[in-house]
Amino acid sequence: MTDAKSYWERYYAEKKFVDGKAPNSFLVDMLPRLQKGKVLDVAMGEGSNACYLAQKGFEVKGFDISKTAVERAKSLAKEMSLELDAQQADLDLYLMGLMEYDSIIMTYFRPGVTRYYSNIISALKQGGTLLVHSYSQQQMNEAIGRDEDYRNFYFSSNEILKNLSGMKILFYQEGLIDGKHIVQCLAQKPVEKDAAKLGLFDMHTKGHDKSKSKQLELAENLFKK
Template identity: 30%
Template structure:
């Protein structure tokens, strides 16, 4: 049984159709290229990036979410490649993405560690990791995200995991997010834009 497939298996887009606000801001800093959106859900960020001219692939664990990604892409008149993957065992390629976007994708510790290692490996030199994730302080807000503290992010761990990357943006604090039914108000997040250094840098 896949709870994410069940969650997304509705007519309504449970996180809405509009992109995450941080994705809108971060996209302004990206060169056009190949973008991977992981744990992409119903496709709102992937489709938005495709409307800007990026070559976008969306990965998710729920086929219902990928189906809705394709439906939203058709609505917007763009193409997004969708692939069904479980991040616990997906095969990451080597230096094939110009950016990897990771919005509110929260995983058990082992899967998160494996995912970060995969991101580091599969970003091209000069490529960017873009994320907005709930911190452990989000439990006090109750406006979205996992209710299990172990799935929430300790910001220092991200800094340690991406040691050696160039930090273009790193912010911890409050934001206001109204994203469908499940992200509903003031929240506590960590935002990152980490750039993989070029070999000559």
């Protein structure tokens, strides 16, 4: 069985900037609605989106499990004379600071565990924005087992909305775009002092994730003041 790191290393070894170096079109369209400042690119790949955001004045951090992809992202940033903090890391082990980012983006990546959403949302500042763009399950051409979930970036219908309850949805659509089945979402973290009452911080601590992390407890206490 191939693990996630080996799979994505092989993927990027075989495919170099297969879609070019241009940023994701949905990111470009939504740029005016992103909260400006510090942004995190989750599973950044070869860095085309991260470099685009750096070009537009964002302070950009990004990570990917593939060393090859991260090296290409750094090379692209250097080629464009941009500042980019790019790291090789697995989301399982990547530490996001509490309310550290103004915006977070995820393109062609689907969190396989519900607690990842809680971690991502807690890493957003009040009013921060989360952008998601990936394929829907209608685009799948093969069944992907749980042991290979790391290559499953296909969202089921309304899956993102269910995992972002408590967030303000600024834009959402799923359907055929340029001949492919796509899911797109832009959401905003509430700025109200009673954000915890909206269920923002405990929406994934029930069911699959029984215990709260210390980080989420601190966030709840902060917003209850």
